Amino acid sequence: MIELSGLTKRYGEKVAVNDLTFTVRPGIITGFLGPNGAGKSTTMRMVLGLDRPTAGDVRIDGRHYHELKDPLTYIGALLDAKAVHGGRSAYHHLLCLAQANGIPARRVHEVLDTVGLTAVAKKKAKGFSLGMGQRLGIAGALLGDPRILMFDEPVNGLDPEGIHWIRNLMKTLAAQGRTVFVSSHLMSEMALTADHLVVIGQGRLLADTSMARFIAENSRSYVRVRTPQRERLLDVLATAGIAVAPGGGEALEVDGDKAEAIGELAARHQITLHELSPQRASLEEAFMQLTAESVEYHAHDGQPAAGPLPPQGQAQGQAQGQGQGQRPWGSDWRKG
Incomplete structure (x- = not known):
């Protein structure tokens, strides 16, 4: 379980994370969403002790990250897949992580197999x-068989x-009771x-809510109807008290x-219908509706934005399966 309480991070006058309080619970997959610059990566870095909070607290199973002995056996993370020494092979990268965290070397072979990199382990x-x-970053996250x-x-x-x-893989991890x-x-x-x-x-x-409730509360659902007897259907629906647009x-x-x-x-x-189709909003539509006022960088569909050009170098608006050979990775290596 990951618990955030009033978590805040400031960089000078810039507030990157502002009084966040929520809990990431075991047994389910919790999606973390927000526009670019919303503070997601900063929040994750504070969970791992890579950034120090300005205020508030974050705990992993009741403890701060620096209090965890052999932390990879508690929480595994992929934040930056490029954070690997390019001169090391996949095997030796994982072996270094294993040795630093008291994990048996045989576990390296298991996670390489899980992520499908066995054939290139020495590259x-x-x-x-x-x-x-x-895939290598995910292997590193799985290495300690963590609960989170x-x-x-x-x-x-x-x-x-x-x-x-x-x-x-993520669904399997959650089904095993992991966070x-x-x-x-x-x-x-994310919707899937x-x-x-x-x-x-x-x-x-x-x-901070379920997927279904988030979509229901931040979007419009309606029924689309087509009929050659349009006026008659309008009368019938009006009589039944059903509003139509x-x-x-x-x-x-x-x-x-x-x-x-x-x-x-x-x-x-006896009215013929050519179409009667429920239209339910997507996660993307609900997300755009909720975060419309929180987007920091706006693109303009090919049209120049009004006002002066931003300073040189300022950030601009950005547009934005089970694999073969996979095996259950939650082995009993601790018993050996």
Whole structure:
């Protein structure tokens, strides 16, 4: 379990993280979302003791990171896949981590097999592609068989098979009762992976809720209806007290989840329907709705922004699977 209480980080006058309080619980995948510059990476760095909070507290299973003996056996993290000595092979990179944390060398072979890098274990990391680097970083996070896993953008550079693999891996970890905390900008993937969401904007907590509730509370759901008997259907729906709005083309839109009621009314009055389709918002739409006022960098769809150009070098708006050979990685190496 990861517990944040009033966590704050300032860099001079800049408040990167502002009084964050939330808990990342075991047994589920918690997605960590926010626009660029929201403070996600800074928050994760403070969890690992890489940055010192200006105020507040963060604990891992009740203790600060620096209080953990052999910390990789408590929490495994992937924050930067490039944080590897390029002259070391994948095997020796993991072996160094294992020796520093009292982990048997045989565990290195197990995690290399889990992430699909056994065939390139003796190759130097500087020759790895971005996707291979991500897999090596994930192997490092898994090395200590920890109860807590934390991943920052874990699918960067992975091909579709790799994305499917890491998604299933995270679900397996959560099903084993582990704490899984993952940050990503890939909304479609987060929608398939996360059970719970923590959303921040400009360093402040915006949401701490289930995936389903987040989408329901921050988006519009409606029913799209098309019929050649438009006026008759409008009369029937009005009589039933169902409000209707014009949609695109000849379609009608009815707010809420009323598809069954509309279908039954149409059947009862012998009205032909060409379309009766519930339209539910995506995670991306709900996220954009909630964070609209918290976006720090705005693009302008190819049109020049009003006002003077920003100073030289200032940041600009940015656009933004189970793998073969995978084996259960939670081995009993501690028993040996």
